[in-house]
Each structure stands twice: as structure tokens, then as C-alpha cells.
Amino acid sequence: MNLITNKVDRDELKPGDHIYTYRAVFAYSHHGVFVGGCKVVHFKPEQSLKASSSSSTASSEVNDTSSSEPPCPTYPDCGFKQLNSGVLLSCLDCFLKNGSLYRFTYGVSSSMFLTRVRGGTCTTAPSDHFQTVVHRAMHLLQNGFGNYDVFQNNCEDFALYCKTGLLILDKNGVGRSGQASSILGAPLAALLSSPLTLLIPNPVGVATVTAGMYCMSRYATDIGVRTDVIKVPVEDLALNLGIKTLKKR
DSSP states (O other), rough: OOSSSSSGGGOOOOOOOEEEEEETTTTTEEEOOOEEEEEEEEOHHHHHHHHHSSOOOOOOOSSOOOOOOOOOSSSSTTTTOTOOOEEEEHHHHHHHTTTOEEEESOOOOOHHHHHHHHSSSOSSSSOHHHHHHHHHHHHHHHHHHOOOOOTOOOHHHHHOOOOEEEEESSSSSSOHHHHHHHHHHHHHHHHHHHGGGGGOOHHHHHHHEEEEEEEEHHTTTTTTTTTSEEEEEEGGGGGGGGGGOOOOO
């Protein structure tokens, strides 16, 4: 496993793998769960799904679309989704959109987590059994995963839930996504370390401290470390709004 990503070949994939690919020249990554048979279940904003059949000018994590996506020529069920749901089934080719394939890593050590320069590639939390992971993904394909939110409920959050069954109690903070934590953690680290410029005249020293704070801020929000998470059966996910009544793990 290298320090930035975990690129894999297609023949290395197994059902239940959390996979991702980069969009917009590595600006962000899109995540999903490989369920076997060259199929991926993933989560997108509803507006992007509607826009995929018409024109669209945006290309971002908030609106992951191309101007016009033709029907998949290989798999008739590619693109299947329930009405008003952002969870859909795609073939691997349509999911990747000519991008490279990467596999998210679970159960990494704290030291390994801190060496990963970019968020959204690994977690210290262990994965559940692959059959449980696939079951969650297919259940959510039929029942949805709530409203998409780029910071609190995005495609990486979806895949992380499928793999671990963990939800966060605090709905006002950042979600499970390491990618979102990186976006928020970088400016926070810069802000916290800015007073150190008065104490550390060497720019290299300031940069080192800032980088350290950035890594620690990502680590503190990792679902394998957080204490404000609970294990929720996928059949009870509709109780998310009443989550305080559930037993904390």
C-alpha cells in the first residue's frame, strides 16, 4: 500500500470491496461498493441523476455529471435506481468513466493512517463480512440512503456505512468521509498554526507543524477513532432521525 492511493486491477476485486476513482483531474474521488458481476452500488446527488439525461455544466462532488450520459450498451440494468433515491446500480465501466480503479483500505494502523497524505483512502475501522456489506448495499439500492450532503452524507459516507454499519450521532459535525475531513482539516490546520509564525521563524518548521495538525485533524474524525458512532442495522436505518433512542456501541 503506497502513501497516496491503493490502485488495483479489476481481477483483484472481490464482492464487498469499497472502491473509488478520481474525477476532474484528481480534484475529488467518487466511491462505491463492488457487489460482484461487474456491478457497483453507489450514491450520487439526485439532481445529478436527473441532469445525466439532459444537459449539465457542473462537474464536482456536489454535482457529479457529464453533459449527457447515453444508456450503457453492455448492461441493461446499469443505471437502475428507485424514484427519488440517489443510490444506483452501475456497471464498473460506467462507474469509472475511464478513470483508474482504487480500493479503500480498512483496519489500517494509526501510524499507517497518518502517513496517508490524502484523505478518503483508508480508515482504522475494520470492515464487516463481505456478505453483510453486499446485503447493506443492495438493501439501500431498494430503500435509499437519505439526502445527499457533500460534507455529512456523500458517496464515501455511503460506502463506509455499507462496510462498517456505523453512523455518527452528532448531525452537526463532519460525517464519516475522510475526503470531507481533509477539505475541512486543511484550512483548520493552517488557521491553528498561523500564530506559530511568530514563534518559528523557519517557514519549513511552520509547514511541518501545519502538516502535522492537518494529519491529526483527519485522524480525529476517522470513524475507527471517534466515540460518537453507533452500529445501526441497515433495516433500522430509517430510524436515523430518532437515532438517540438507539444503543451506543
